[in-house]
Amino acid sequence: xxxxxxxxxxxxxxxxxxxxxxxxxxxxxxxxxxxxxxxxxxxxxxxxxxxxxxxxxxxxxxxxxxxxxxxxxxxxxxxxxxxxxxxxxxxxxxxxxxxxxxxxxxxxxxxxxxxxxxxxxxxxxxxxxxxxxxxxxxxxxxxxxxxxxxxxxxxxxxxxxxxxxxxxxxxxxxxxxxxxxxxxxxxxxxxxxxxxxxxxxxxxxxxxxxxxxxxxxxxxxxxxxxxxxxxxxxxxxxx
Amino acid sequence: xxxxxxxxxxxxxxxxxxxxxxxxxxxxxxxxxxxxxxxxxxxxxxxxxxxxxxxxxxxxxxxxxxxxxxxxxxxxxxxxxxxxxxxxxxxxxxxxxxxxxxxxxxxxxxxxxxxxxxxxxxxxxxxxxxxxxxxxxxxxxxxxxxxxxxxxxxxxxxxxxxxxxxxxxxxxxxxxxxxxxxxxxxxxxxxxxxxxxxxxxxxxxxxxxxxxxxxxxxxxxxxxxxxxxxxxxxxxxxxxxxxxxxxxxxxxxxxxxxxxxxxxxxxxxxxxxxxxxxxxxxxxxxxxxxxxxxxxxxxxxxxxxxxxxxxxxxxxxxxxxxxxxxxxxxxxxxxxxxxxxxx
Numbered sequence: 001x002x003x004x005x006x007x008x009x010x011x012x013x014x015x016x017x018x019x020x021x022x023x024x025x026x027x028x029x030x031x032x033x034x035x036x037x038x039x040x041x042x043x044x045x046x047x048x049x050x051x052x053x054x055x056x057x058x059x060x061x062x063x064x065x066x067x068x069x070x071x072x073x074x075x076x077x078x079x080x081x082x083x084x085x086x087x088x089x090x091x092x093x094x095x096x097x098x099x100x101x102x103x104x105x106x107x108x109x110x111x112x113x114x115x116x117x118x119x120x121x122x123x124x125x126x127x128x129x130x131x132x133x134x135x136x137x138x139x140x141x142x143x144x145x146x147x148x149x150x151x152x153x154x155x156x157x158x159x160x161x162x163x164x165x166x167x168x169x170x171x172x173x174x175x176x177x178x179x180x181x182x183x184x185x186x187x188x189x190x191x192x193x194x195x196x197x198x199x200x201x202x203x204x205x206x207x208x209x210x211x212x213x214x215x216x217x218x219x220x221x222x223x224x225x226x227x228x229x230x231x232x233x234x235x236x237x238x239x
Numbered sequence: 240x241x242x243x244x245x246x247x248x249x250x251x252x253x254x255x256x257x258x259x260x261x262x263x264x265x266x267x268x269x270x271x272x273x274x275x276x277x278x279x280x281x282x283x284x285x286x287x288x289x290x291x292x293x294x295x296x297x298x299x300x301x302x303x304x305x306x307x308x309x310x311x312x313x314x315x316x317x318x319x320x321x322x323x324x325x326x327x328x329x330x331x332x333x334x335x336x337x338x339x340x341x342x343x344x345x346x347x348x349x350x351x352x353x354x355x356x357x358x359x360x361x362x363x364x365x366x367x368x369x370x371x372x373x374x375x376x377x378x379x380x381x382x383x384x385x386x387x388x389x390x391x392x393x394x395x396x397x398x399x400x401x402x403x404x405x406x407x408x409x410x411x412x413x414x415x416x417x418x419x420x421x422x423x424x425x426x427x428x429x430x431x432x433x434x435x436x437x438x439x440x441x442x443x444x445x446x447x448x449x450x451x452x453x454x455x456x457x458x459x460x461x462x463x464x465x466x467x468x469x470x471x472x473x474x475x476x477x478x479x480x481x482x483x484x485x486x487x488x489x490x491x492x493x494x495x496x497x498x499x500x501x502x503x504x505x506x507x508x509x510x511x512x513x514x515x516x517x518x519x520x521x522x523x524x525x526x527x528x529x530x531x532x533x534x535x536x537x538x539x540x541x542x543x544x545x546x547x548x549x550x551x552x553x554x555x556x557x558x559x560x561x562x563x564x565x566x567x568x569x570x571x572x573x574x575x576x577x578x579x580x581x582x
Contacts, residue, residue, distance in 0.1 A: 052474055054470060054473075054474070073473070073478075074470075074473040074474055075473045075474075075476050075477055075478045075479070078473070078474055078475060078476035079476045084474040086470075086471065086474070090468055090470070090471035090474065092463070092464040092467045092468060092471070093467065094463060094466075094467055094579050095460065095463060095464055095467075099460055099464075100464075102457070102460060103460055103461065103464055103472075103475055103477075104475055106475070106476050106477075108457070148475075
């Protein structure tokens with residue numbers, strides 16, 4: 001039985017006067033691939049932003065390896081071992097690809113083997129190494145955002161909708177890259193609207209609706225059951 | 240491949256973007272403006288004098304505005320109290336000069352330069368320290384609220400100016416350059432003031448130092464990245480607050496340095512000396528592109544040399560030429576001469 005690396009317990013988050021997360025509770029298993037799915041505006045992105053500390057939880061606890069982190073700053077949480085790829089990718093467009101990667105290597109050194117491995121996962125990173133990142137295509141920017149998040153080993157990787165606005169061919173490449181990350185036993189918590197993409201990768205799934213967890217369990221259970229999909233997501237994978 | 244690899248490469252930081260790919264058009268415009276002015280002015284010696292005076296003024300505005308543009312770019316803070324640091328720098332220069340009269344009146348270049356260095360250090364450190372207090376007491380409370388930032392930082396500036404008047408009095412003070420820096424070089428028919436030349440050298444060296452720091456050091460990368468997306472910098476594990484406070488202190492210190500340059504140029508000192516440059520500083524940072532040091536430098540030069548040429552050719556248009564220039568640049572490039580990608 002793998003121990004959860006991340007535990008959210010009855011988390012409530014407000015954005016100004018709006019009560020977005022209304023008691024979110026779920027665990028993320030170590031070395032597992034957990035996917036959060038749900039309708040637009042359900043609270044998926046807010047959940048990730050609360051975990052990384054960009055939104056402060058008003059109540060409830062967020063534990064990383066058993067330590068409460070909900071009151072820590074974003075930089076403290078990142079230093080504790082949480083890497084984050086935001087929905088807008090957070091690319092520094094005025095900096096080159098190389099400079100983006102340099103900033104992610106906080107120790108001031110690249111692990112050469114790891115960098116080569118990343119070049120293998122995302123060849124455009126190597127190809128456009130000295131190009132201003134603002135000139136990359138949407139898919140290439142997403143690759144850079146993920147490459148930046150994995151240039152140093154982390155305990156937990158949070159990724160927010162990596163397929164948003166990305167061409168289908170790039171999505172296929174991204175599935176291969178995520179499968180490789182899975183093989184490396186990287187713990188990933190992914191927010192995704194593309195259920196086919198989520199189903200291809202996830203071990204576990206958390207369905208959020210109106211700021212609450214309405215279903216959690218093995219991905220296989222949800223992906224193989226169109227009725228459950230219809231119930232929680234308003235769609236079925238085989239439709 | 241393990242989670243933790245073994246071989247490591249130390250990263251050398253430096254922009255490798257080709258010079259040819261840089262945006263040279265705004266620089267070409269500055270040169271074109273100077274050449275066009277040469278045609279209208281007619282006399283090369285007058286043109287040289289006007290150009291050097293414009294460059295010197297531009298450098299002083301750049302020194303004052305460079306910290307302001309980074310502070311606004313990095314943390315979205317509108318500091319209308321920035322002029323207070325110029326004032327404090329100028330008065331500290333006055334205080335130090337008063338104590339070092341022996342060094343400044345001596346007809347000895349080495350002693351004069353030593354005095355000037357001491358003045359600049361005291362003014363920059365003093366203004367930087369005041370900036371640290373200003374950030375802690377005033378700015379920190381109003382992050383994210385531009386209206387409150389404008390009101391409270393202007394209020395802070397008024398308070399500082401009043402304190403300055405309490406200490407040094409409200410009457411105008413005279414201030415003189417160290418002996419060796421007075422006077423001018425005569426080159427043919429052109430008169431080149433020594434001090435203006437010195438200001439151009441100081442401003443150029445500062446720009447090159449800032450440009451190098453921003454493009455070749457880790458802290459520079461962090462500032463450039465933070466200007467684009469401060470949230471992401473935090474998510475990468477960096478303490479943006481420390482970076483910002485450090486930048487605010489450096490920006491305030493630079494304003495103090497600018498105050499020294501400005502007060503020597505002006506020759507007289509009053510508590511509102513800082514406010515005089517602020518409108519020009521804000522025009523320059525908007526025209527240059529918020530957060531861009533290169534934009535700040537080029538627009539400071541453009542505004543100042545054009546104002547000088549216009550003041551010579553059509554004196555009644557001198558004040559309006561800067562606004563016309565601002566409108567023209569913003570119509571052409573709404574986010575400034577050197578816009579940052581995401582802003």
